[in-house]
Amino acid sequence: MVFSQLDFWIFFSIVLALYVALPFRAQNWMLLIASYVFYAAWDWRFLFLIMLSTCTDYLIALKMERTETQSARRFWLSVSLWTNLSVLGIFKYFNFFIESFAMLSEKFGFPVSYHALHIVLPVGISFYTFQTLSYTIDVYRRDIRATTSLRDFALFVSFFPQLVAGPIERASHLLPEVSHPRRMTWDNVTRGVVLCLIGLIKKIVIADAISPTVDTIFAMPDPSGGVILIGTWLFAIQIYCDFSGYTDIARGVARIMGFNLMLNFAQPYFSVNPQDFWRRWHISLSTWLRDYLYVPLGGNRKGKRRTQINLMLTMVLGGLWHGAAWNFVLWGAYQGTLLVLHRQLVGKLGARTDKGFGGMFLHIIKIALFFQVTCYGWLLFRASSFEQITRFTKSLLTMRWSDFSDLGFINIPVPAFAGMAVILFVDVMIEVTGNPRFYEVWLRPARAACYSILVYTLAFGATTTPSAFIYFQF
Structure with missing residues (x-):
């Protein structure tokens, strides 16, 4: 089921x-x-x-x-x-x-x-x-x-x-x-239903609609750099909507019955560095690895070199947890390297706080840049072989504007874009307000409009070819 x-x-x-x-x-x-x-x-x-x-x-x-x-x-x-x-x-x-x-x-x-x-x-x-x-x-x-x-x-x-x-x-x-x-309360039921609606939109309106295009791109023998870039962006959206969608539904179903499952995603694509990302992505796994692997290995208590080794070992094993394949090991090593480099840079540059309009603009630039860093990691994660990783990386490094002229085969249904807009709005509101239930403070007509939009997006945007959740294979 x-x-x-x-x-x-x-x-x-x-x-x-x-x-x-x-x-x-x-x-x-x-x-x-x-x-x-x-x-x-x-x-x-x-x-x-x-x-x-x-x-x-x-x-x-x-x-x-x-x-x-x-x-x-x-x-x-x-x-x-x-x-x-x-x-x-x-x-x-x-x-x-x-x-x-x-x-x-x-x-x-x-x-x-x-x-x-x-x-x-x-x-x-x-x-x-x-x-x-x-x-x-x-x-x-x-x-x-x-x-x-x-x-x-x-x-x-x-x-x-x-x-x-x-x-x-x-x-x-x-x-x-x-x-x-x-206790089954009306509050729990309404919150659970909203979580289920959001999760289903993520899964069957967005992720399942994107999946065929992503599969097509990663099955190509020699796609251009532009095609690979678009495919990697789409996979980043797919895996987020697929996995966080599962979590939302799981939390929603449990909440209806009175259980409160932990938050597993906190707007990860608003991250500005690798440490921030792993505080937001698959939180239940990242905290498990921290508490039961990284800390027992010594954490950051045994010197700079040992801390770097602990970070790398933790992330490599975290990558291997995702699947029995070398690309997952490579993805874990990539994430470990990012964490080590970030720790080095923070130690030299110190913490920085972005304030005012200029600071907000700089913060958005950081988000956009780190999203590209994250997406290259998703390329390693999604690739089927080292040979494909090598070819795709070379194509990305030699990418030209003309590479974006052959994107006619990409066919994303319009409802999927509508679903992306809805989910982006939800994530932005949660990020800005710091409240996952931001809608509850709205006036009743506004809440009714919000619920109606969720139901409408799901009813008219659901794909007719649902696929298994990506993380079922792990």
Whole structure:
């Protein structure tokens, strides 16, 4: 089931009707069953993996809770790490590493034979693995207490709105909402519906409409620099609308039922530097990498050189988290390099505050320039091979004005541009006011007009060829 298709909304309507009718404890049992049904709709065979991860980390957390010996706690944490990362490694990375080793051996004149595993990547495995790992690590650090309710913990792991593509929730945030009664209020319902409308506009009005053009450009053998530039801009819009659209719908569906999932995107394309970008993009992953990888490695506490190494290692592993391919590793290295360079420049130039009209103009220029830097990273992310990256980069560096004369094949539906205008307005208003619910302070006629525009844009702009969410493959 996909958020952008009718079968999900029929499923959610049934779940919501039962949710309203049942008392609290029965609600949790029903949501747990519904979450497993939701996941089984993708491939029922992988239910045992999420159940294995759930039961393993539930029992390990209880073991750590009941022992005071630090060596024993460390042992149980290592069991959790090895179990979860081994499952993730086998299903997601085994073929990648063995194929890479074989290619490297052949280049050095030592050809080897190997057998790849013919396995399907379980949907959402990277998300729920990181979610359960954060739980056992937090219990190990004594930041939270281990829950004694297997039902509540299982629902925390498998909660269907955010199961497949996040946000990656922390137990300290979501588990209390699971284990305590919730209220369905008119305020929650209206806010949830608005989030769902915005998310659906992002996905089926914008991202799905752009997708065919992006696929066409990245399938071209030798496109001009102008075509590549336009294609990269379009992919930047596509991946933002696709992924943040999923998050908006997930947060909206959860909010209707009284759950408050964390914010995962905060207008990332208004960033002016790489540090700012990673405070705004995929926030649940970037904070996970910070708290459970970068800081334990030493963060910025062990000198300048060690800080640079920690940044690079964190971002390279963050890139590899996205997929078992070298272009993701390269993308992570690119992001790490940007962070290292930015830290160097900030240390030499110091912080600068843009004030007045001139400062605002300079700020807009910074946003526009850093957007280009971000887009080149998306080229690395989207490319299918190093050879394509090399060709596309060379074409960009030798780009001429005449390259923009052969763009006639680009066919973006008019409703997609209307959707972009709506989303741009929403993001600008949130950025300027600092309030994601800026519309709530408007007069009732203005709010009604806002809701009408959202509904109209979705109803008349929805593409008839929906595609899977990009982050499902991760």
